[in-house]
Amino acid sequence: MTTSKSTQLTAPKSIVIKLGGSMLDGLNENFFANFKKLQATGHEIVIVHGGGPAINKALANNGISTTSINGIRVTSAEAIGIVQSTLVGQVNPALVHQLNKSGNQAIGLSGYDNQLLQCTILDKSTYGFVGEVQQVNTSFIEMLLKNGITPVISSISCTTDGEPLNINADTVASEIALAIKAESLQLVTDTPGIKIGGEIQETVTSEKVTDWIISGDIYGGMIPKVTAALDCLAAGIPSVQIVGDQLSGTTILQQEVYA
Numbered sequence: 230m231t232t233s234k235s236t237q238l239t240a241p242k243s244i245v246i247k248l249g250g251s252m253l254d255g256l257n258e259n260f261f262a263n264f265k266k267l268q269a270t271g272h273e274i275v276i277v278h279g280g281g282p283a284i285n286k287a288l289a290n291n292g293i294s295t296t297s298i299n300g301i302r303v304t305s306a307e308a309i310g311i312v313q314s315t316l317v318g319q320v321n322p323a324l325v326h327q328l329n330k331s332g333n334q335a336i337g338l339s340g341y342d343n344q345l346l347q348c349t350i351l352d353k354s355t356y357g358f359v360g361e362v363q364q365v366n367t368s369f370i371e372m373l374l375k376n377g378i379t380p381v382i383s384s385i386s387c388t389t390d391g392e393p394l395n396i397n398a399d400t401v402a403s404e405i406a407l408a409i410k411a412e413s414l415q416l417v418t419d420t421p422g423i424k425i426g427g428e429i430q431e432t433v434t435s436e437k438v439t440d441w442i443i444s445g446d447i448y449g450g451m452i453p454k455v456t457a458a459l460d461c462l463a464a465g466i467p468s469v470q471i472v473g474d475q476l477s478g479t480t481i482l483q484q485e486v487y488a
């Protein structure tokens with residue numbers, strides 16, 4: 230594919246923003262106004278969302294318990310239907326509604342829609358019905374963005390046979406950022422960045438992050454986030470941040486910047 234220089238210079242920059250389930254409740258209009266500001270400054274936005282707490286509640290209501298391995302939910306045959314109906318049927322439309330109310334043209338999607346996320350099973354004996362993204366339908370996302378539409382994507386997809394699969398939303402966000410060659414990935418969560426010894430870290434290197442996973446200073450739901458960040462940085466996405474609802478937090482760098 231050839232891209233003319235003038236196209237490169239004028240092309241809008243895309244940002245993938247992942248909203249964690251931990252911070253979705255209680256978001257106000259000021260938060261959503263940030264998206265309009267970004268769009269007004271020439272950015273195209275793709276939103277990916279999770280819904281861990283809503284899924285936990287729905288599973289508990291149905292008497293189903295699940296475990297996680299390094300932040301990845303082990304998803305049994307009885308759990309997958311609940312995960313799917315919670316993310317696609319509840320969390321996604323609620324978020325789309327809030328975005329539309331604040332002036333976005335938001336459209337709710339899952340990995341099923343127009344084969345947005347083509348997946349295989351990650352490792353059935355370890356994780357059950359958890360997907361691994363093999364391909365992203367980038368032309369579909371680009372078509373929506375070109376038409377001023379904001380895709381709001383839940384982390385559910387299926388195998389080629391239509392078997393539903395649960396995917397960690399941080400992983401989906403990084404796969405999409407990589408596929409569309411986004412200029413930035415922002416992972417918005419319930420803590421304003423990575424905390425080590427009680428202190429928020431403003432900038433961290435990929436090397437330190439790897440050490441902190443080994444030492445246990447980074448654990449649970451933070452592991453898929455930093456893994457997503459490292460994958461994006463290694464593939465050349467210039468900027469990856471883990472932030473709170475004020476959109477400030479930790480910037481992850483591929484390597485130390487020396488003054």
Ligand SMILES: Nc1ncnc2c1ncn2[C@@H]1O[C@H](COP(=O)(O)OP(=O)(O)O)[C@@H](O)[C@H]1O
Nearest residue numbers: 249250251418419420423424446447448450451
């Ligand atoms: N070093 C760390 N710094 C901050 N949070 C951490 C760290 N290690 C683990 N966590 C946990 O990760 C959580 C965020 O992940 P998660 O609950 O999955 O959020 P989300 O729903 O936004 O994806 C934090 O609330 C915190 O409990």
Ligand SMILES: CC(=O)N[C@@H](CCC(=O)OP(=O)(O)O)C(=O)O
Nearest residue numbers: 250279280281301302396397398
């Ligand atoms: C396989 C896997 O871990 N799926 C996640 C999908 C939702 C998610 O990632 O939600 P957060 O962003 O709120 O953590 C889960 O079942 O919780």
